[in-house]
Amino acid sequence: MTTVFGVHAQATQGNTALNLQSVIKVRGGNPVYVARGLSTDGGPEGLATDFTLYEDQAGQKPLCAVSRRGPDGTLAVTAPDGSVLAQLRPPAAGRRYELELPDGTRLVGRAGTVGAWAVYVVLSPLTLLYNAASLIGGYGIDWHLPSRTAWRPSGGFGPASLKFNGITDKYRxxxxxxxxxxxYAQAVLHFWST
Known part of the structure; x- marks a missing residue:
């Protein structure tokens, strides 16, 4: 069984004391609300490295909190009782997302899967022609690298625990x-960093 969800920017609403920034829409389930913290890491647009996921828009039912845990940029995902659920490592220049579970399991997600890159290479001549015609027509260039990401065990083989499809902007x-x-915490980090 898989769960499909998407992360979306939250429209500014003045009806809550929370700093709601995003909402996670879960197919067949209740939405999850994301409230950013007040600290920033100096990244683009002052990206907050701490945020909390809530079951309700009022902020009465927290699911987990994400906060910086060290100078290397590692983020800890903690349950409301304070237990650590995972450690997240935001991507560096290599665009590699890592998460480590308390049992030592490490999942690694790289932007662009082998299949996505293969399709990209096969279709790139058509994309080049499309962009040339768009440029001549005054519409500009629309060129994107593969963004599909699959979080697999650190060896890179085996079924993915979490997948992102760049075309539909959905996570499985x-x-x-x-x-x-x-x-959800990894998806929010992924959404904010792309």
Whole structure:
């Protein structure tokens, strides 16, 4: 069984004391609300490295919190009782997302899967022609690298616990392999960094 969800920017609403920035829309389930913290890491647009996921828009039912845990940029995902659910490592120049679970399991996600890159290479001549025609027509260039990402065990083989499809902007989660709270936190980090 898989869970499909998407992360969306939250429209500014003045009806809450929370700093709601995003909402996670879960197919067949209740939405999850994302409130950013006040600290920033100096990244683009002052990206806050701490945020909390809530079951409700009022902020009465927290699911987990994400906060900086060290100078290397590692983020800790903690449950409301304070137990650590996972450690997230934001991507560096290599665009590699890493998460480590308390049992030592490491999942690595790289932007662009082998299949996505193969399709990109095969279709790039058509994309080049399309962009040339668009440029001549005054519409500009629309060129994107593959963004599909699959979080797999650190060896790179085996079924993915979490997948992102760049065309549909949807995530697919296998709840039997990864706690949904950790998947939602990773998806928010992925959404904010792309």
């Amino acid at each position: 989660l296998r709840p039997s392999r990864l706690d949904p709270r950790v998947a």
